[in-house]
Amino acid sequence: MKSSVYDCVILPLSKIHNRAGNITIIEGETYIPFPVKRIYYLYDIPGGEARGGHAHKELFQLIVAASGSFDVLLDDGQNKKIVTLNRPDYGLMIVPGIWRELFEFSSGAICLVLASQKYDEGDYIREHEDFIKFKE
Ligand code: TYD
Numbered sequence: 001m002k003s004s005v006y007d008c009v010i011l012p013l014s015k016i017h018n019r020a021g022n023i024t025i026i027e028g029e030t031y032i033p034f035p036v037k038r039i040y041y042l043y044d045i046p047g048g049e050a051r052g053g054h055a056h057k058e059l060f061q062l063i064v065a066a067s068g069s070f071d072v073l074l075d076d077g078q079n080k081k082i083v084t085l086n087r088p089d090y091g092l093m094i095v096p097g098i099w100r101e102l103f104e105f106s107s108g109a110i111c112l113v114l115a116s117q118k119y120d121e122g123d124y125i126r127e128h129e130d131f132i133k134f135k136e
Helices: 128-135
Strands: 010-012 016-018 021-023 038-042 051-056 061-067 070-075 080-085 090-094 099-103 110-115
Touching: 061 080, 070 090, 080 090
Parallel strands: none
Antiparallel strands: 010 090, 016 021, 038 110, 051 099, 061 090, 061 110, 070 080, 070 099
16 A cells, blocks of 8 residues: 555635625535545543544545644655645645644634545554564
8 A cells, every 4th residue: 555645635615705704515426535424523532531443454545633733643644744724724634654643732723524435444454563564
């Protein structure tokens, strides 16, 4: 699996603004380069907690800080990078074969995730050692 942290890019999302506020629309395969088969969100994350700590074999994801902020550590087995998400009109696309950890959640943060596949525990790599072997 050759994917790298440099394939994980920040995508600007739509934003329609008027005096009553903003709306951001995300359409799978139109605004982002994969179909959306599942949406989930993380919330009520206690201070100091981390999420993630795994990779996916085939799943594409778009991660959005729908509220508040958090950091995402990306690791492809050779390179690492940390991305801060703090705007609801930008999303981080994570391609398959990338280890990720989410941390530094602000109070009230909401981490919205759009995923290309339904939940499949078989698509997870939950041990970093197994991830390194997967990337060889
Ligand atoms: P997990 O993906 O490990 O959480 P995170 O990466 O945010 O730390 O999922 C946590 C638990 O929720 C785990 O038991 C699997 C379950 N789960 C589902 O049943 N369906 C899903 O779509 C997701 C994302 C998780």
